[in-house]
Amino acid sequence: MAKNDAEDFEQAVDEVRDPLPIDLETVSTEQESRTPDTVSQLNTALVPYDSLQRYLAEIRRYPLLTPAEEHALAVRYKEYGEIEAAYRLVTGNLRLVVMIARQYQRAFRNLLDLVQEGNIGLMEAVRNFDPYRGVRFPSYAVWWVRAYIIRYIMNNWRMVKIGTTQAQRKLFFNLQKERERLEAEGFSPEPKLLAQNLGVKEEEVVEMTQRLSARDLSVDTPIDGDEESATLLDFMADKKGTAEEEVATNEYRELISEKMAEFAKTLKGKEQVIFAKRLLAEEPLTLQEIGDQYNISRERVRQLESRLKKKLKDYLLRELKDLKDLDVGFVED
Numbered sequence: 001m002a003k004n005d006a007e008d009f010e011q012a013v014d015e016v017r018d019p020l021p022i023d024l025e026t027v028s029t030e031q032e033s034r035t036p037d038t039v040s041q042l043n044t045a046l047v048p049y050d051s052l053q054r055y056l057a058e059i060r061r062y063p064l065l066t067p068a069e070e071h072a073l074a075v076r077y078k079e080y081g082e083i084e085a086a087y088r089l090v091t092g093n094l095r096l097v098v099m100i101a102r103q104y105q106r107a108f109r110n111l112l113d114l115v116q117e118g119n120i121g122l123m124e125a126v127r128n129f130d131p132y133r134g135v136r137f138p139s140y141a142v143w144w145v146r147a148y149i150i151r152y153i154m155n156n157w158r159m160v161k162i163g164t165t166q167a168q169r170k171l172f173f174n175l176q177k178e179r180e181r182l183e184a185e186g187f188s189p190e191p192k193l194l195a196q197n198l199g200v201k202e203e204e205v206v207e208m209t210q211r212l213s214a215r216d217l218s219v220d221t222p223i224d225g226d227e228e229s230a231t232l233l234d235f236m237a238d239k240k241g242t243a244e245e246e247v248a249t250n251e252y253r254e255l256i257s258e259k260m261a262e263f264a265k266t267l268k269g270k271e272q273v274i275f276a277k278r279l280l281a282e283e284p285l286t287l288q289e290i291g292d293q294y295n296i297s298r299e300r301v302r303q304l305e306s307r308l309k310k311k312l313k314d315y316l317l318r319e320l321k322d323l324k325d326l327d328v329g330f331v332e333d
Helices: 003-017 024-033 036-041 051-060 067-080 084-093 094-102 109-128 137-156 166-184 189-199 202-214 245-267 269-279 287-294 298-319
Strands: none
Touching: 024 166, 051 094, 051 109, 067 084, 084 109, 094 109, 094 137, 094 287, 109 137, 166 189, 166 202, 189 202, 245 269, 245 298, 269 287, 287 298
């Protein structure tokens, strides 16, 4: 996508997030003309302003799209980069986002926040949709919308994240439902049975149960309720090493960095790109993105990456004789 098109597309995102254009000059004039009595009446209105209902009413203004219209618009955007076509695809599916967001309203009360995240996922779906694969756009977009909503819930459920792995995310949404189902059928929802039914480890069930049942607690909270009393932080162990251990750790890190740089010089072609853009990058490329770059499959990139990790491990073990247990995990995709 060209730079100008990308900027127009991002502008379209903002318009979707706030589909009600407001004339600031008109609003200012109206505010100046209000008398104190008028303001008082607005603040004590019998029917308060409901932003959710206003949003739902506004998105009904956008007509739904037929399968033929969806396909035509998707082709126009993919082939010619027409921003108007992308905009119509998004606005024609805003009600789909609301429907999906309602499924997660029990986990996160603010429906409008979920809708906003879902709208961003909808925009991503437009960016990545291929109209030639024989799949309708809503069927494809639902996965992007749901992914953005779930990520938002997991990141904002509490101050401390409670679900960072795939298994934890599965437990976050399904643990309580599975426990209620087993109880309704007369079974005791023990961690072993829950883990077996959900396809996760028993210790993961126990850990998630503890996380969901516990509340966030600041380490600066006074233990006795008195502001001058000791806090939890006063009783936490200091895991910081001694000065000698810190120096040794820094020297070891520098040595590893030097060996990694030397190893990188031995790589060429695809391996060099995978090493730099995936294994070492702060924001690594996906397997699919690297595969598209070299016109190879995602599985082939995974095989090359696996072979590269083994080569790196063998190299470090050979160069660092005292390094016996090395886990080269890096990123997962």
